[in-house]
Amino acid sequence: MTSTAARSVSLAEALRRALRDALAEDPTVHLLGEDIGTLGGVFRITDGLAAEFGPERCADTPLAEAGILGTATGMAMYGLRPVVEMQFDAFAYPAFEQLVSHVARMRNRTRGAMPMPLTIRIPYGGGIGGVEHHSDSSEAYYMATPGLHVVTPATVADAYGLLRQAIASDDPVVFLEPKRLYWSKDTVDPDAPPDVPPLGRAVVRRPGTSATLITYGPSLPLCLAAAEEARGRGWDLGVVDLRTLVPFDDATVCAEVRRTGRAVVVHEAAGFAGPGAEIAARITERCFHHLAAPVLRVTGHDIPYPPPLLERHHLPDTARILDAVARLQWEE
Amino acid sequence: MTVLHEPPTPSPTTGQAPVPPWRRPPRTDPAPLLPETEPYHRLGTDREPPEGPDRALWRTLHRHLVLGRRYNQQATALTRQGRLAVYPSSTGQEACQIAAALVLAEQDWLFPSYRDTLATVARGLDPVAALGLLRGDWHTGYDPHTHRIAPLATPLATQLPHAVGLAHAARLKGDDVVALAMVGDGGTSEGDFHEALNFAAVWQAPVVFLVQNNGFAISVPLARQTAAPTIAHKAVGYGMPGRLVDGNDAPAVYEVLADAVRRARAGGGPTLVEALTYRLDAHTNADDATRYREDAEVAAWREHDPLPLLTGALERHGLLDEDHARQARDAAEELAAGMRARLNAEPVLDPDDLFAHVYARPTPQLTEQAARLRQEAAAR
Numbered sequence: 001m002t003s004t005a006a007r008s009v010s011l012a013e014a015l016r017r018a019l020r021d022a023l024a025e026d027p028t029v030h031l032l033g034e035d036i037g038t039l040g041g042v043f044r045i046t047d048g049l050a051a052e053f054g055p056e057r058c059a060d061t062p063l064a065e066a067g068i069l070g071t072a073t074g075m076a077m078y079g080l081r082p083v084v085e086m087q088f089d090a091f092a093y094p095a096f097e098q099l100v101s102h103v104a105r106m107r108n109r110t111r112g113a114m115p116m117p118l119t120i121r122i123p124y125g126g127g128i129g130g131v132e133h134h135s136d137s138s139e140a141y142y143m144a145t146p147g148l149h150v151v152t153p154a155t156v157a158d159a160y161g162l163l164r165q166a167i168a169s170d171d172p173v174v175f176l177e178p179k180r181l182y183w184s185k186d187t188v189d190p191d192a193p194p195d196v197p198p199l200g201r202a203v204v205r206r207p208g209t210s211a212t213l214i215t216y217g218p219s220l221p222l223c224l225a226a227a228e229e230a231r232g233r234g235w236d237l238g239v240v241d242l243r244t245l246v247p248f249d250d251a252t253v254c255a256e257v258r259r260t261g262r263a264v265v266v267h268e269a270a271g272f273a274g275p276g277a278e279i280a281a282r283i284t285e286r287c288f289h290h291l292a293a294p295v296l297r298v299t300g301h302d303i304p305y306p307p308p309l310l311e312r313h314h315l316p317d318t319a320r321i322l323d324a325v326a327r328l329q330w331e332e
Numbered sequence: 333m334t335v336l337h338e339p340p341t342p343s344p345t346t347g348q349a350p351v352p353p354w355r356r357p358p359r360t361d362p363a364p365l366l367p368e369t370e371p372y373h374r375l376g377t378d379r380e381p382p383e384g385p386d387r388a389l390w391r392t393l394h395r396h397l398v399l400g401r402r403y404n405q406q407a408t409a410l411t412r413q414g415r416l417a418v419y420p421s422s423t424g425q426e427a428c429q430i431a432a433a434l435v436l437a438e439q440d441w442l443f444p445s446y447r448d449t450l451a452t453v454a455r456g457l458d459p460v461a462a463l464g465l466l467r468g469d470w471h472t473g474y475d476p477h478t479h480r481i482a483p484l485a486t487p488l489a490t491q492l493p494h495a496v497g498l499a500h501a502a503r504l505k506g507d508d509v510v511a512l513a514m515v516g517d518g519g520t521s522e523g524d525f526h527e528a529l530n531f532a533a534v535w536q537a538p539v540v541f542l543v544q545n546n547g548f549a550i551s552v553p554l555a556r557q558t559a560a561p562t563i564a565h566k567a568v569g570y571g572m573p574g575r576l577v578d579g580n581d582a583p584a585v586y587e588v589l590a591d592a593v594r595r596a597r598a599g600g601g602p603t604l605v606e607a608l609t610y611r612l613d614a615h616t617n618a619d620d621a622t623r624y625r626e627d628a629e630v631a632a633w634r635e636h637d638p639l640p641l642l643t644g645a646l647e648r649h650g651l652l653d654e655d656h657a658r659q660a661r662d663a664a665e666e667l668a669a670g671m672r673a674r675l676n677a678e679p680v681l682d683p684d685d686l687f688a689h690v691y692a693r694p695t696p697q698l699t700e701q702a703a704r705l706r707q708e709a710a711a712r
Binding site for chain 2: 108113
């Protein structure tokens with residue numbers, strides 16, 4: 001493969017490249033989904049793959065998510081490595097029973113005899129003006145299901161690297177794609193993809209000394225912007241990108257929080273029983289004596305995802321993040 | 333079978349006026365076929381005797397029915413003694429169980445539900461392994477690959493799409509594999525039943541769906557489950573053949589399933605088979621069947637019990653000699669004695685197993701929890 005110069009690549013393009021390379025390298029990889037063939041997917045992530053690899057390797061299925069994941073489960077039982085696309089976050093719910101009752105527990109149920117090397121790609125999150133059922137942040141459901149890995153990239157390099165790792169994993173991976181970042185770009189060499197840290201590892205995107213913002217997926221750019229803005233108010237905020245919600249990287253998170261003594265968890269999903277609740281509890285259990293203030297959460301409200309013209313009132317923004325930082329008991 | 337409608341409209345290229353898209357005729361490939369509403373029988377006082385290889389087949393089916401009945405009795409007894417957590421008996425449904433197992437070739441796959449442990453035993457699985465789920469020492473007591481038997485599915489109909497996917501994958505790899513998936517009448521109401529049949533037909537996957545219609549989904553009768561003339565009729569909407577068979581007539585079930593397996597193997601796609609049968613026992617040992625069905629109905633079905641039905645036919649046709657009967661009885665007693673001896677022994681349990689196979693490699697969190705559990709055990 002001839003290497004080209006680094007150029008501007010979108011997160012969507014990096015995902016497509018990861019799928020393409022996986023298909024090319026491993027004949028057991030099969031893509032299944034709705035409209036992923038001729039159309040290339042509603043977000044065009046599989047654009048051109050059916051033409052290159054044929055309609056069996058990049059297959060348009062009947063419109064039935066439980067059927068897609070259920071048949072993919074059977075394909076994995078026979079030694080294939082299916083990658084399924086759920087068209088939107090909320091359209092993945094019909095597949096929930098297959099995911100929870102079979103995919104997540106097949107390895108356990110069979111004492112390791114029947115692993116599930118299966119990747120479930122789900123575009124998730126809001127901020128794109130989507131109408132009802134197109135903007136859910138459903139990660140907490142998947143995090144609460146033992147047996148699944150839950151992965152979400154926030155950078156172009158991770159979109160490629162984490163998706164390749166997810167497909168190569170012998171465990172089922174729920175791969176949550178932040179759709180508001182599909183069109184975000186970074187300068188990379190698409191023919192020499194960078195090595196990224198493995199699944200299960202968080203990355204410090206910005207070191208800080210005053211407090212640590214802990215986030216993932218769609219909220220990473222927001223947190224980096226908030227940290228930039230905070231400099232003007234005298235705060236040096238660090239930002240941790242979790243990348244993998246399950247397994248959770250306690251070590252990286254705790255090392256950062258122990259250094260700063262203050263933490264805010266930021267995500268779009270509802271706060272109540274959301275990912276932030278688990279993260280705050282874990283930090284409290286492990287870093288209590290290093291904390292100068294309670295761990296705070298900046299999250300979506302505990303409401304059904306709002307209609308597009310109102311979503312800006314729901315989604316975390318830099319002002320809300322900085323307001324939380326301001327409440328981290330600096331006076332003492 | 334009845335063809336529902338006329339052959340397709342001739343192609344516009346033949347010079348006839350083109351058919352406008354809003355008047356497109358229904359697909360006729362494959363031709364939608366209505367199943368016979370009279371279930372297929374093979375046994376009966378006025379029926380022909382089996383010829384050629386069928387004579388051996390009928391005796392084999394009979395031997396398995398004798399073993400199967402004894403297996404059900406023994407598993408039920410062990411449950412009463414607390415050796416199994418629960419046992420959903422297939423007493424009365426043995427003809428379906430046996431036929432489903434024997435009809436498959438070695439490389440084929442069976443997808444059973446929780447009531448189908450007898451089918452797995454008839455396919456060659458160790459009874460103690462087959463009963464692992466119900467004994468409760470592990471969810472699946474066997475490696476699915478050794479006998480090509482998927483884990484027993486407890487959530488209804490969810491195993492059907494697995495069968496479709498596996499059969500589809502095998503065909504993509506060019507392997508000669510048929511998947512036979514078992515479900516009950518209640519399970520046909522589940523969405524996964526619909527999705528599995530639809531995927532199978534669209535993909536022309538080599539799958540056979542066997543519905544054991546035993547009349548009840550625990551307590552709810554078929555009339556409250558579906559308004560279809562028969563469950564086999566549902567096949568029509570998916571564009572696959574549906575067959576209705578007397579599920580207590582072992583040679584008939586075998587024949588109909590064998591046809592479907594042959595068809596799938598030859599690339600003809602899936603078939604839906606509805607076998608009319610009856611659960612002579614309650615749903616499980618925890619169920620009280622007298623609350624929802626009349627003794628008279630049970631008594632009537634006892635008159636159509638698959639075991640005496642085949643025994644009678646073999647006797648009438650002079651195929652049941654004392655040797656065969658004794659060997660079957662002895663094998664059944666040996667099976668039961670083995671089940672008693674091994675299931676009365678305490679299972680070997682290791683709490684470490686709880687963490688061993690959640691992921692390929694335990695997460696740091698699971699490693700921590702496993703260590704804590706070991707400490708707890710040591711402190712006790």
